[in-house]
Amino acid sequence: xxxxxxxxxRQTSPQLTTQLRRPVSLSSRWIIGLVTAVYLVWIFIRAxxxxxxxxxxxxxxxxxxxxxxxxxxxxxxxxxxxxxxxxRQEASSPWEPLDLTTLYNLHPAEFEQYVARLFRQKGYKxxxxxxxxxxxxxxxxxxxxxxxxxxxxxxxxxTIGPDIVRELYGTxxxxxxxxxxxxxxxxxxxxxxxxxxxxxxxxxxxxxxxQIASSLRLKPTSPANSL
Numbered sequence: 001x002x003x004x005x006x007x008x009x010r011q012t013s014p015q016l017t018t019q020l021r022r023p024v025s026l027s028s029r030w031i032i033g034l035v036t037a038v039y040l041v042w043i044f045i046r047a048x049x050x051x052x053x054x055x056x057x058x059x060x061x062x063x064x065x066x067x068x069x070x071x072x073x074x075x076x077x078x079x080x081x082x083x084x085x086x087x088r089q090e091a092s093s094p095w096e097p098l099d100l101t102t103l104y105n106l107h108p109a110e111f112e113q114y115v116a117r118l119f120r121q122k123g124y125k126x127x128x129x130x131x132x133x134x135x136x137x138x139x140x141x142x143x144x145x146x147x148x149x150x151x152x153x154x155x156x157x158x159t160i161g162p163d164i165v166r167e168l169y170g171t172x173x174x175x176x177x178x179x180x181x182x183x184x185x186x187x188x189x190x191x192x193x194x195x196x197x198x199x200x201x202x203x204x205x206x207x208x209x210x211q212i213a214s215s216l217r218l219k220p221t222s223p224a225n226s227l
Contacts, residue, residue, distance in 0.1 A: 029083065029127070032076070032079045032080065032083070035075075035076060035079075036076050036080075039069075039072055039073065039076060042069075043069070097210065097213035097214045097216065098114065098210070098213065099210060100185060100206050100207065100210050103155065103185045103206065103209070103210070104155070104157065104185055106155060108153075108155055111153055111155040111185070112128060112138045112139065112153045113128070115138075115139065115151065115153045115183050115209075116128055116139055118209075118212065118213055118216065119139065119141050119151070121216045122216070123144070124141040124142060124143060125141065125142040126139055126140070126141050126142075127139065127140045127141075136152050136167060136168060136171050137150045137151070137152065137171060137175065138151055138152055138153045139151035139153070140177075141181075143178075147177075147178045147179075148175075148177045148178065149177050149178055149179035149180060149181060150171065150172060150175055150177050150179075150180050150181070151180075151181040151182075151183060152168050152171075152180070152181070152182050152183070153183050153184070154182065154183070154184040154185075154186065155184070155185050156184050156185060156186035157185070157186055158186060159186055159187045159188070159189050160182070160184055160186050160187065160188045160189060160192050160203075160205075161189050161191065161192055162189065162191045162192045162194075162195040164182070164192070165182065165192045165195050165196050165201070165203065166195065168180050168182055168201065169196070169199060169201060172200065172201070178200060179200045179201070179202065180200065180201045180202070181201070181202045181203075181204065182201065182202070182203045182204065183204050183209060184203075184204070184205060184206065184209075185205075185206040185209070186205065186206055187205050187206065188203050188205045
């Protein structure tokens with residue numbers, strides 16, 4: 001979950017626009033996958049089972065069904081093509097770390113995308129999940145070996161207290177994942193860090209985020225370990 005404010009970037013460079021291009025969300029991928037599965041099942045039934053009722057349809061209806069199948073297939077190919085193109089564009093575009101002032105001025109969705117790109121640079125598989133009712137989960141990341149973790153992105157200016165960390169820990173338990181990351185532009189209080197100590201949580205404040213991002217500029221994508 002993020003703070004919704006009216007802070008926007010005054011001017012976005014083409015390079016930054018490319019870097020923060022919004023990928024297809026996890027829910028959208030599931031929908032596309034479901035549509036693809038339904039199409040394949042339908043083609044299997046029609047081609048293999050060849051139901052008698054289908055062959056008895058009027059010629060005009062059969063022609064419309066075939067046209068619908070072609071349009072359905074074209075739509076599926078287009079959607080998967082968009083996903084492939086976005087992945088290729090992100091992989092080929094250079095990683096440009098942002099300073100803290102620029103991070104403050106990002107739109108909340110842009111900040112989530114920036115953090116997602118950072119995790120991808122570290123070798124994680126990342127899916128954006130931030131939406132209404134997300135329980136504070138903005139990203140779902142997968143480490144090497146298939147272990148999943150959740151990420152909460154908070155583009156704050158005020159100091160993060162222990163209440164936010166406690167809520168994130170509750171979300172971690174609810175999601176049943178192995179780890180939780182809190183990524184913020186703000187400072188994190190000593191009380192919040194003390195509360196998280198010994199728990200499977202990583203708290204990253206604004207200056208640390210800038211430092212991590214800057215270090216990635218000189219390093220290629222590496223296998224996922226820890227941020």
